[in-house]
Amino acid sequence: MQYEGVLTKMQTEYGNPIQYYLVFEDNFLNVNQLLSKDIALEFVGYQCLNCQKKKKIFRQGFCYDCFYSSPAVGDWILKPELSTAHLGIADRDLAYEQKVQLQPHVVYLALSSEIKVGVTRNTQIPTRWIDQGANAAIAIVELPNRYLAGITEVALKAYYTDKTNWRKMLTNAVEEVDLVAERMRLESRIPEQAREYFFLNKNDLYQMHYPVLEYPTKVKSLSLEKTPFFAGKLTGIKGQYLIFEDGTVFNIRSSEGYVVRLTMQ
Known part of the structure; x- marks a missing residue:
């Protein structure tokens, strides 16, 4: 069976395990359903997700x-503290920025490699955490x-990273931390204008279980621009990565806008 289309980030469904969908x-x-199966990925071309033109993805x-x-890709996306709506x-x-920025946002702690702090819209819970492989x-x-949310994240970055070590995440070398206890220590570190919104006793810990048959000990990243054809046995899915038996990993999110052909061998 063969599928062809423009890659966008995999859609997910929270469950045990998490369900992943490629939507064309x-x-x-x-x-x-592809776990334990041999599949082939072939690079076909590009299509911009915004203008739909077949132009190289930047x-x-x-x-x-x-x-x-x-x-949709202003600086405030990656740096929420730059929001001005x-x-x-x-x-x-x-108008676009008011629609996105002027809605409830959550600052969170996640265990994707070590403890990281981040920001997401409340409508993106737990999708954002799944995408990060937490x-x-x-x-x-x-x-x-x-x-x-942005200025709160900036304050907490003095204590936590805001990046995921993707190699640790994909080999599951993740430290074990009591996030509920960690949250209880944070109130004094939150900016005064955000402190009234602090969650102290809310029981809302999420735990994610990924469809991974076996975690690799080492990983190597696949770039379809450098390797336009790849074939291997799929052994796991975590974050927005496909994990193959030989330790090759393919980041769907960073390959958005690529036109690919996927074949089940």
Whole structure:
């Protein structure tokens, strides 16, 4: 069986284990069903997720022109503290930015490699944590806009990383931490304007169970630009990565906008 289309991040369904889906224009595939099967990935071309043109992907599934013009990839996406919609100030498109920034956002702790702090919209829980490959995660505060979440994250970055070590995440070399107890120590570290939103006693610890048959001891990343054809046995899915028997891992998220052909051998 063969599938062909533009890669976008896998859709997920929280469960035990988490279910993963590749969604193409005319069909979709439950990726969990490919575990233990030999599959082939072939690079076909590019298609920008914004303008739909067959232009080389620059970043985040966007071509160069769209990356520097679309409001969906403004600097405030990666740096929430740069959000200005609450002030009525536009970055690229105020209407878009108000829609996204002026809604509840959560600052959280997650165990994807070591403890990391992050920000996401409350509607993206637990999707955001699954995409990061977190084994467990917990909300700290829920703020009314992205700016307040951003300055809270900045304050907590003095104590925690905001990055995931993808090699540790994919080999499951993740430290065990009591996130509920960790959250209880944080109140004094939260900026004063965000402290009233602090979750102290809420029981909302999420634990994620991924469809991985066996974790590799070492991993090597697959780039379809450098290796336009790859075949191997799928042994796991974690975060937005496919894990193969030989330790090769393929990041679906970083390959958004690539047109691929997937064949079950």
